[in-house]
Amino acid sequence: MTAKTPDSTRRSERSRRAILDAALELVGESGYQRLTIEAIAARAGVGKQTIYRWWPSKAAVLFEAVVPEGVDPATVELPDTGDIEADLKATLRATVDELGNPRLDAPTRALTAETQNDPQLGAALAERVLEPQLQAYVRRLQAAQRAGQIADGVDLRTALELLVGPLFHRWLLRTRPLTHEYADTVATLVVRGLAPR
Amino acid sequence: MTAKTPDSTRRSERSRRAILDAALELVGESGYQRLTIEAIAARAGVGKQTIYRWWPSKAAVLFEAVVPEGVDPATVELPDTGDIEADLKATLRATVDELGNPRLDAPTRALTAETQNDPQLGAALAERVLEPQLQAYVRRLQAAQRAGQIADGVDLRTALELLVGPLFHRWLLRTRPLTHEYADTVATLVVRGLAPR
Amino acid sequence: MTAKTPDSTRRSERSRRAILDAALELVGESGYQRLTIEAIAARAGVGKQTIYRWWPSKAAVLFEAVVPEGVDPATVELPDTGDIEADLKATLRATVDELGNPRLDAPTRALTAETQNDPQLGAALAERVLEPQLQAYVRRLQAAQRAGQIADGVDLRTALELLVGPLFHRWLLRTRPLTHEYADTVATLVVRGLAPR
Amino acid sequence: MTAKTPDSTRRSERSRRAILDAALELVGESGYQRLTIEAIAARAGVGKQTIYRWWPSKAAVLFEAVVPEGVDPATVELPDTGDIEADLKATLRATVDELGNPRLDAPTRALTAETQNDPQLGAALAERVLEPQLQAYVRRLQAAQRAGQIADGVDLRTALELLVGPLFHRWLLRTRPLTHEYADTVATLVVRGLAPR
């Protein structure tokens, strides 16, 4: 019984791109629910087997479409001008912009939702996307703590979630519009809370 | 062209309960993905049509199973001992406990995820569950603001999300365990951030 | 365990007629396949139970619609002018006309077909409709035999089927149009075959 | 708008045979009424879609099961010993035997009945089965007419129905048992009727 590992050197880059593009298009047009492997294959002009050969699920296809292979997660870094509040505002505003990108909005929401059904996907998303970003926050907050802008003894993991959690809440639950002003307010209030007394 | 609204006075309460119970059981056993209308009907000893007659989707069934009809959302109220930090800690700890309830965990996650695919469900969840709770936070924070424990000019809607967002983030993304300690730390840091200067 | 025989004296003649009429109409409009108890009930403005109370199947309803209760089968009699060939021609022409009646054509074909699936219906149709007619043929042929127009020793049951079988064949299988000329030819040839030599 | 015609070169002969066999078995066991596409698929170990892909209805399946594709209808020929009465007796007796075949009896009756609901099936049955046989009768009767055994001027189409109609009548309506003796009597009487005077 030989493991059926396909030979990736023979892989058709043309088909790969067509599949990822088709998946992104379709999820934008009709939503994740109506996204089917058959529809992706048809739109991409590709046999179904070519998809099943290289991806384990439609979530995995979408994941690769949204998170290009090449990105090096270690690269992610927050700005450090010495002013922690300003840097956090800039970063959270950038996050707001990213989450508002209409091309990626639908697939990102779909992937986030799908993590509840697919632990594998959840792990991949955490490892490849979420944690690298959160670690960058931790590093920036550590620098601020060392600079005396954050009280000693504050758990920085919690601190970071104070910043990111509210944005995530608004984005996913759509309770209120996600704006730069909101990002600024969050940053200001959290920095106050973290400050040495 | 009249819609064929079924006569709810003739509805079988016995079947209704059996369906809701079966849905909860099944989602706990096999997850939302594998939950099917046919399986619910079979487990409940009910015809499929009886489900389709009263609910538009399996999400709607689960919603009713998790959020009983009779609950009055206006009832929700946070404790008010005069000590805002203590009251918030108690409330957030209770939220942590609720989210940890193993019977409701799977269906609640599933419903939350499903809101990304089903705007109707999202609206229902917001109206019947989410907003009533958030409004209770707002009311408690208003009292604290009037008592001078929160700085004037702070947007209380944002303040509330500072509290709730981090818990939601941990719960949904499972980045770290959701504990009472975490709830306490969040409350402490946020209250510091909101305090008059 | 009491037999649930409904009290026929309390039966609503109004409903009975509406049901039979609706059945005839519907079978004419859409064919026997699409004829459903629910459609009959809806068209007749009647509850389904009222149909199930009085008839065991849709075939039984149609049967009663086509074969009114009151008809006395013993009444059926062929003309006897003394000229067997002329009398048979007249009778067969009348049969052709009856089978061509557009109001009864569809239901009669449906009932005939249904006898293959429903032996009870077959028996009822034979007893109430078919045999009385065939017996009338036999009586008329006996008279002819006594009058020396038909050879002694000829089995009259077979003789009758020689007359009726060909018409039935054409009608049911629609191989050729069913006309008066055809009836005449059949009568002529059969009478020749039956004649004393 | 191209119809999605499946590629018949890729068709699984194994499945085709299993389906036809299962259909024949089931109709023999439980009758046409209780024959369902689902039951055929289950018995044949086949997906329902494989049936729907290749046949439009359960009648069409049964038709192919009863009337194998390969049979060449032009092949059908009646014996010609020069003695028309003897040849017809032999042929009608063979027909009696065929109609009595217990394996084919149920499906053949079902198909015949179904022609009343399904004109397509009726046309197929006429073209592939009925007319080839009837044409063979016509050819044999023509030979007899040329040989002076049948009166000039007799319409041979009618003549043939005189022979076949009575057998069909008895078979379908089950008014009397269908025997060799009956076949003989029909042949004898009809030949008398057709004879030159």
Next chain:
DNA sequence: CTGTAAACGAGACGGTACGTCGGGTCTTGTC
């Protein structure tokens, strides 16, 4: 003239089968 029981209209119910969609696997050429 009224009480009551049966037939009635309506339609919810537990089921079975329908015909369709898509999943994931397998097979058949083609490049």
Next chain:
DNA sequence: GACAAGACCCGACGTACCGTCTCGTTTACAG
């Protein structure tokens, strides 16, 4: 050997009717 194409087995979908079972509402006979 990867690929486009698509047939295959399978499971679930949402719908249509089945025949049974309440529900009130007429209706017609008995007291």
